[in-house]
Amino acid sequence: MNTFNQKIYSMLVVLVIMTSGCGKDFLKIDPKTDVNADSYFKDENQINQAVSGAYVPMRDLTKSFTWIFLEMRSDNTAFQYNNKDRGSEQREFIDEFLVTAAAEQIGQLWSGAYTGISRCNDILAKIIPVEMDAAKKDQYIGEAKFMRAYYYYNLVQLYGGVPLRLEPVNGPEDARSKGRATVAEVYDALESDLKDAAEKLPPKYSSDQAGRATKGAAKTLLAKLYMLKKNYKAAIPVLREVMTLGYDLLPQYADLFKPVNKNNQESIFEVQFLGSVPELASNFMYQFVPFTSGNIITKDPNNRILGGGAGWNIPTEDMLNAYEPGDKRKAISVSEGYTDENNVFVKVPYIRKYVNGFADAGRTDDNFPVLRFADVLLMLAECLNEEGYAANGEAFNLLNRVRHRADLGDKKAVTVPDQAAFRLAIEQERQVELAFENHRWFDLVRTGRAVTVMNAHGKREKATKTYLPGNAYEVTDNKLLLPIPQREVNLDKLDQNTGY
Structure with missing residues (x-):
């Protein structure tokens, strides 16, 4: 077990201890055998454990939920119909665009992300007075801000404007949010966190710390944010910076996914798992x-x-x-x-x-890949094309660099003659290069192609799968966002998304 995974495992134990003490504050005394938020965050080791604990919801979400919403909800994947076991219909409804606000997975995705955000907020509020090496403190702040941005990056794309919680919840008086922030407000918070994270994080770690967020991870996610905002001009220099940080394509595509090659030179960020524990x-x-x-x-x-x-x-x-x-x-x-x-x-x-x-x-x-260098090459190609189509220019070179590893020939201007055609070429290349890595749904929504692609996909699915409901895959702009979990609508008085 590498040191980073040991820290995550240790933090699981600490979190259980911290939460098991809840409800005893009426005594206003902290038993010496208990660990709670007030007595924690006192030294570098505790900060390190807390940072490791903030990665835990990311792992849990990746393992159980994100692929349902980012792959199955796209045209990439669906489900094998099981007529003898009908206990997982809510997952099927997510695939079919029939999900409701009461679905368990909708609430679990939301709560898992906010658990991660809450842990990041606690770290950022407690770390400043802790005495430690300045570079280490910067690293931990950078990791917390990257993770908070990552959780919000998923939330804002899946639910739209969401409550923007950037401070710890210290008591019942803080439990209610200020309501749903606008998408622009969430984007602004994301940009601030990612810029600061990119300044503070190191470009790489020693092998026993591999898996932590790096400068490259923060910059790549920042570029994705700029692309969401259609600010391709801002994304281009950020992506060029990532290309100077030592990443490269592995010679063989198959080697990317072998456990012995975790955190390889193409990997920018991946969610860490350890099969022996x-x-x-x-x-x-x-x-x-x-x-x-x-x-x-x-x-x-x-x-x-x-x-x-x-x-x-x-x-x-x-x-x-x-x-x-x-x-x-x-x-x-x-x-x-x-x-x-x-x-x-x-x-x-x-x-x-x-x-x-x-x-x-x-x-x-x-492990599960989140960001890798092939993605960066295709992102930069897309941004360059959006800034202006250039026949057989740099964007073509970047696209073809990815294709060459797959033993495919070059895309050239003779068959990709304009900006619109290049957009489709990038879309297809991203679909197959990044298949089953949770990119497809976000790509379709970002490019404005989700409604067209998914309705056409739905017609083909219903033509061959007789078990699908007649109203499945009736995709409109109102269905591109998930419903806000009904529990949050009720308890936090949040406005529901249109169409639910």
Whole structure:
């Protein structure tokens, strides 16, 4: 277990202790055996543990929720229909654009992000008087601001304007928010956090600290924010700075996803998992294979895939058809089916990217990629094109650099003759290069293509899947945002999104 993951594991224990003491403040005395927020944050070790604890919700959200909203809600993936186990219909409704504000996953996604934000707020409020090395203090502040920005980056795109909580909640009087901030206000807070994080964070860490947020991670997320704001001119120099920080494409696409290559030279930020520790293990392989496959795909003799725990994030025909002939990434990323125990091929596609063996029954050692250098190359190509199409110019070179690793030929102006055509070329390349890495839904919304793409996708899905409700995939602008969780509407008096 590397030092960074040890800190995360230790912080899990500390968080349990801190929360178990709640409700005893009537005594106004802190028992010596208890740890709480008032007696914590006193030295560098405690700050380090608290920062590690702020990463924990990110891991939990990545493991259980974000792929539902960012892949299944796009045209990339859907689900394997299970007519014998109907206990997970809410996940299906998310895919079908039929979800309601009362859905459990809607609330869990929201609360998980705000848990992370709350931990970042506590760190930023408590760290200033703590005596420690100035560079270390800057690093911890930078990490907390990057994580707070990351949580808000997801929230604002999924829910729209959300409560902007930038201070700790110290008591019941702070529990109610000031209501939903505007999207522009959230963007401003994001920009401030990410600029400060980029100034304070180091470009890299020693190997035992790999996985922490870096300068490159903050700058990449800042560039994504500028692209959300259509400020491509501001994004370009930020992306160029990222390109000077030592990142590069791995020679082989397949090597990106092998657990032995965690935090490699192409990786800018990935969510850390550790298969040898139950609380830190990932399980993407088990969730993303067909529930009918037993242990044929996982090769785990002690964990057969049955029922509602699998059959999720199943690649669609649209996803399979997005790959060009000869694209090496297809066989690495996805399989079109499996051969069962009777040597019969079962045509249920599944994600191969995360089929990399297991550490123990039901536990895998896969990290989850969030930001990587290929994404940066494609972002810069997109920004350059938005600033002005140039036939066979730099944007083409960046796009083709990504394509060459996949053994694909160059895109040239003869077949991509204008700005609109280049936009579509970038869209397709991002879809296949970053498949199943939680980029597709945000890409579709950011480029204004979500309604068109998803309605066309829905028609194709309903033409072949008879179990889909008749009103599935009726996507309008009002359906691009998720509903605000009903609990938050009721308790925090928040306005609901239009259409719910």
